[in-house]
Amino acid sequence: MILKSEIADVALSSMERIITLNSGVKRIVDWKIISSKSYALIVSGIRRCGKSTLMRQMISELEDEKCFFINLDDPRLFGFDLNDFNRLNEIIEEGNYTHLFFDEIQLVPNWERYIRLLTDSEKYHIVISGSNTSMLSKELGTHLTGRHISKELFPFSYNEFRILTNLNEASADTTKVYLKQGGFPEYLKTNNHEVLSGILNDIIYRDISVRFGIRNHLALKQLAIYLVSNAGNLLTANSLRKVIPIAATSTVMEYLNYFENAYLAFFVPKFSYSYTKQIQNPRKIYCIDTGMITVNTTSFSLDDGRRFENLVFLSLRRKTKEIYYYAEKGECDFVVCQNNQPINLIQACFNLTSDNLNRELDGLYEAMQFFNLNKGTIVTLDQNDHFEKGNMQIAVLPYHKWIADF
Secondary structure (H helix, E strand, C coil): CCCHHHHHHHHHHHHHHHHHCCCCCCCCCCHHHCCCCCCEEEEECCCCCCHHHHHHHHHHCCCCCCEEEEECCCHHHCCCCCCHHHHHHHHHHHHCCCEEEEECHHHCCCHHHHHHHHHHHCCCEEEEEECCHHHHCHHHHCCCCCCEEEEECCCCCHHHHHHHHCCCCCCHHHHHHHHHHCCCHHHHHHCCHHHHHHHHHHHHHHHHHHHHCCCCHHHHHHHHHHHHHCCCCEECHHHHHCCCCCCCHHHHHHHHHHHHHCCCEEEECECCCCHHHHHHCCEEEEECCHHHHHHHCCCCCCCHHHHHHHHHHHHHHCCCCCEEEEECCCEEEEEEEECCEEEEEEEECCCCCCCCHHHHHHHHHHHHHHHCCCEEEEEECCCCEEEEECCEEEEEEEHHHHHHHC
């Protein structure tokens, strides 16, 4: 239990801090979709990807409104529970606020019950942020069904990156810089590697180890570094047990789920019309940010090809979750679906050469025949080309042109 005065102090200091934040680059998120007081807007994303700054941008556009903001990750609120929401609610009612902003709310157990009460009252516009993908699914299913709109926020996209760094020209050169540095705002401002190392450590220890009571910190960190270092590679829980000191396959699966929920890693399944086969086949690893790979990888020489594939994946993932890889005789990096129907086939190839051209084309043609699609795309760093085979057409585009039309 926390004193009402202490909660009020945290809310005051949280608001003072948020209004002093630089509004920064305008994020490409349509937060105005929440016009009804019957819904809460939920924004989830990895730590320090800009969720608080997004809230600052929202607050700055509400100059004539009374806004309440509280950061529930404040150490003074350690132990905050459902009963403390009663005192928080008294503070809100006494302030006659119209817009409520709750940052990192996932740290409070049963938070969705309180938000449901607020939406049922239809007295407030509500915006929530959190660093956990479960905020988009299971934690909302019981108490907030039909009462929320969910959006994901990622580190800066290529276009946002160019605005922040004043690299206005969309080109292969700016793509190479983005590929190396990624999109975490603070890292782009400081170029301090400790920023990205710190984010990784916070995910390992604060978001996972402390929250879930995991004592094997070494194995957890080794697994995190392995995931970041192997972007674009295939993995299974059994294969991980050979390189990480974790005894049980079920424990490995738990840890992978924690990292995915914290937005550090994504696991892309092999396409199959059979769900059973999907879950039996190896999945491909991708990381939340290519700068995170650059700074935290254990590889002695960075693989531009796999990092570039990760970059293309992130561009797709910002648009949809329905992404698979295709692998039969040949391979296709990305099968993009809509309502479970394949609609787009994409290869990611940093540099097409005489050594890899046939492999890339053959894998894509095979996938096009399998899915009965007559168009495919190979995304490269800086190459333009076009290939045809029968009624099938493949466009080769540099990343900066592909992303402009995507």
